[in-house]
Amino acid sequence: NKLAEFADEFRQILESRTGAEFLFIDVDKQFGSDWSIAITGSLSSKEEFYNQIFAYYSISYKNVIIRSDKIDLHPLTKAWDAQKYFAEYVLTCLRCELKHEHFSKEITYA
Numbered sequence: 001n002k003l004a005e006f007a008d009e010f011r012q013i014l015e016s017r018t019g020a021e022f023l024f025i026d027v028d029k030q031f032g033s034d035w036s037i038a039i040t041g042s043l044s045s046k047e048e049f050y051n052q053i054f055a056y057y058s059i060s061y062k063n064v065i066i067r068s069d070k071i072d073l074h075p076l077t078k079a080w081d082a083q084k085y086f087a088e089y090v091l092t093c094l095r096c097e098l099k100h101e102h103f104s105k106e107i108t109y110a
Contacts, residue, residue, distance in 0.1 A: 036060045039090055041071075043079040051075040055086045059094055067093055 041055030053075055058068040071089055073082050 034062050035094070037090055037094060039086060041086070043082050053077050053082050055082075057086070057090045057093070059090070059097060061097065066097055 037057065037059050039055050039057045041053075043053060053073040055071045056069070057071065058065055060066060071086055073085065077085075
């Protein structure tokens with residue numbers, strides 16, 4: 001079935017680092033923002049992912065990916081705990097980037 005194959009390919013893309021990097025483009029376009037965050041992955045231990053719970057994330061600034069990585073958690077981690085951890089981790093990364101030169105170079109004082 002062609003539709004099932006397409007759905008499977010699309011799912012595999014979204015559950016990858018490339019998927020997270022692809023998603024940031026749409027976030028930038030939809031919100032017209034300098035900064036964007038994209039997170040995708042698996043919150044349940046599925047056999048096709050070797051019982052792994054993981055997320056790929058991407059942070060971009062002015063249409064340039066400045067940080068992109070994978071976060072792995074123990075397969076017995078509960079979905080809510082994993083979701084919370086992923087969000088806290090990525091927001092901490094964003095905070096670090098905001099303190100970094102990407103942001104501070106543009107600040108001018110009159």
